[in-house]
Amino acid sequence: MNFEEWAPYYEKILTEFGFSKERDEMSATYLSAYSLQNFGPALLNLDQIRGRNVLICGNAPALESELLSFFSKSENNPDFFSSPIFIAADGAASVLMQFRQPDIIVTDLDGKRERDAENEISCFASGATILVHAHGDNRDKLEKYLPQFKKGTGFFIPTCQCRPPRNIYNFGGFTDGDRCIFLADAFGARNILLLGFDFNDQQVTDFKKKKLGCAKKLIQKVNQKRINRGDSEILFFKK
Numbered sequence: 001m002n003f004e005e006w007a008p009y010y011e012k013i014l015t016e017f018g019f020s021k022e023r024d025e026m027s028a029t030y031l032s033a034y035s036l037q038n039f040g041p042a043l044l045n046l047d048q049i050r051g052r053n054v055l056i057c058g059n060a061p062a063l064e065s066e067l068l069s070f071f072s073k074s075e076n077n078p079d080f081f082s083s084p085i086f087i088a089a090d091g092a093a094s095v096l097m098q099f100r101q102p103d104i105i106v107t108d109l110d111g112k113r114e115r116d117a118e119n120e121i122s123c124f125a126s127g128a129t130i131l132v133h134a135h136g137d138n139r140d141k142l143e144k145y146l147p148q149f150k151k152g153t154g155f156f157i158p159t160c161q162c163r164p165p166r167n168i169y170n171f172g173g174f175t176d177g178d179r180c181i182f183l184a185d186a187f188g189a190r191n192i193l194l195l196g197f198d199f200n201d202q203q204v205t206d207f208k209k210k211k212l213g214c215a216k217k218l219i220q221k222v223n224q225k226r227i228n229r230g231d232s233e234i235l236f237f238k239k
Ligand SMILES: Nc1ncnc2c1ncn2[C@@H]1O[C@H](COP(=O)(O)OP(=O)(O)OP(=O)(O)O)[C@@H](O)[C@H]1O
Pocket: 057, 058, 059, 060, 061, 089, 090, 091, 092, 108, 109, 110, 111, 112, 174, 175, 176, 177, 178, 196, 197, 198, 199, 201, 204, 211, 212, 215
């Protein structure tokens, strides 16, 4: 999704959540400059997604048991969602790592546990592609964690939710989880399967509930676009 298409959703989010566009823009400018200086011009090395099955992990409590069930199903039936690319949203990377390394991580580095960001940094060091997101309320996390990303084997792709300045991307989406889906769709995923997405989770704060409500609507938008184009619908994994 290009920025002109994303802009009306973004404006609505700013109003509904009371976020500041100026703070989003300052954070985006900081991340783009940091990224250019430390990683060089941002390259979109995401062709690995095109035409592939893409399995996306959100961080709902059921993620671990759904992954267990997924791997047992695919062991018994090699044709079931075969050879997927694994994308993890922030804290979901720590859960997925118990099974295998994520191929791609989408994060604003403000996962619930300190070890979430640390695990993401270690996946990057071992070759995962990471999309690090700037918004008005994670500048402190960017300042804390960016120096720990050492230029190495993984690809570092900076993203933002406002109009992107140079050397930073906006593929659309709000929470880490729905941004994984915008990404997979933008880069031509053949089939998209979601694990660890629970929009009715009662164990989360009211703020998180509101964010999940927004994520749900955005995922429905992407799904409708896929249907209109004749692409496969986004699927929720069923045990
Ligand atoms: N029940 C759920 N609880 C938490 N995350 C969920 C749930 N269902 C889906 N998700 C998706 O998993 C993603 C990763 O969640 P996690 O709590 O690790 O990260 P976060 O950085 O706190 O999330 P956010 O994007 O809201 O900042 C969320 O962005 C959300 O889209």
